[in-house]
Amino acid sequence: MSEVILQIDQKEVRATEGMTVLDAAKKAGISIPTLCHHEKLEPYGACRLCMVEVVAGGRTRLVASCLYPVEPGLVVATRSPLIDKIRRVLIEEMMAHAPDSWQLEQLAKEYGADRDRFEKEPSFCIHCGLCVRYCQEIKKKNALGFIDRGARREISFIPRIAAKECWNCKECFELCPTSALQAAFVLVQALTPTPEPPE
Amino acid sequence: MDKDQIDRIIAKYHGEASSLIQILLDIQSENHWLPRESLEWVSESLDVPLTRIQHIATFYKAFSLVPKGRHEIHICMGTACHVRGASRILDTVQGQTGIKPGETDLDMKFSLETVNCLGCCALGPVMEVDGKPHGKMAPARAIEVLKNYE
Secondary structure (H helix, E strand, O other): OOEEEEEEOOEEEEEEOOOEHHHHHHHOOOOOOOOOOOOOOOOOOOOOOOEEEEEEOOEEEEEEOOOOEOOOOOEEEOOOHHHHHHHHHHHHHHHHHOOOOHHHHHHHHHHOOOOOOOOOOOOOOOOOOHHHHHHHHHOOOOOEEEEOOHHHOEEEEOHHHHHHHHHHOOOOHHHOOOOHHHHHHHHHHHHOOOOOOOO | OOHHHHHHHHHHOOOOHHHHHHHHHHHHHHHOOOOHHHHHHHHHHHOOOHHHHHHHHHHOOOOOOOOOOOEEEEEEOOHHHHHOOHHHHHHHHHHHHOOOOOOEOOOOOEEEEEEOOOOOHHHOOOEEEOOEEEOOOOHHHHHHHHHOOO
16 A cells, blocks of 8 residues: 555645545544545545635645545635635535534534524434444445435335344434434334334 | 245345346336335345445436326326326326325325326327326326226
């Protein structure tokens, strides 16, 4: 693995090839806000909060740092008026869905986001996919997944699998940046009286 | 739909998980909808998690997870059909079948859906039954067309 030297916020950062900009920044002690990132899971790029400005080949681009691989000589800015504005609007949009999420409240304070900017539509899910991916990649149980699409997309447990696996695991609960996951699970619990006997 | 029928469809695609959507489409066209048992069997046979199948089956409008009637009526509500009176056709068909768009009647005879363009605007207003387009519809003609289906 060859070493790559890049610049993040005017600081020289050494990283290894194959790392993402987010990994490199973390290693150098530079914080980038994330909601859908988890070190054990594949990068997903859903929340877009980790958006940074990169200068490569003389051009400035906005990229999701959790997906963007490091390159030699890359110049990255993790804060700028434009990035702050993008993050602020993203937080405001997510707060329309999950107004009382502790993580979002903290971020809102930092970026000056107005939690009441958009009309409330409390689905409580911000589609970070942490629970879905954790169940799929780490636990390999596939007890829950996304259903539907676009504005109607939501998480859904498969009752038969959930009744068998979830009660003793619940490891995904603490990953959820809102309380949507727990609510969905409680609903499944209520709808599934007893696990069906194996055939 | 029994397991043999599904196995036949899966065999047609050599049991490849990458043909999942084709397999689901074939089940949908033979059975008119995707029952839970069928999806569970497909999941087991292809070794694809049920969450993934559920995601795909709810993503595409071509799939239905609720029972559909023997005949599917699509009424075009696109711009060209709309200005030529598609809403009157829809009202007539709703009155004749007793169901609203998205519903299926009790005898499982008809399912009704509105669509946004069938791609033959010159024939508008268009009503499609089981994939067969009926162009230049008028309320009285729509009733005549529906009488041909049992």
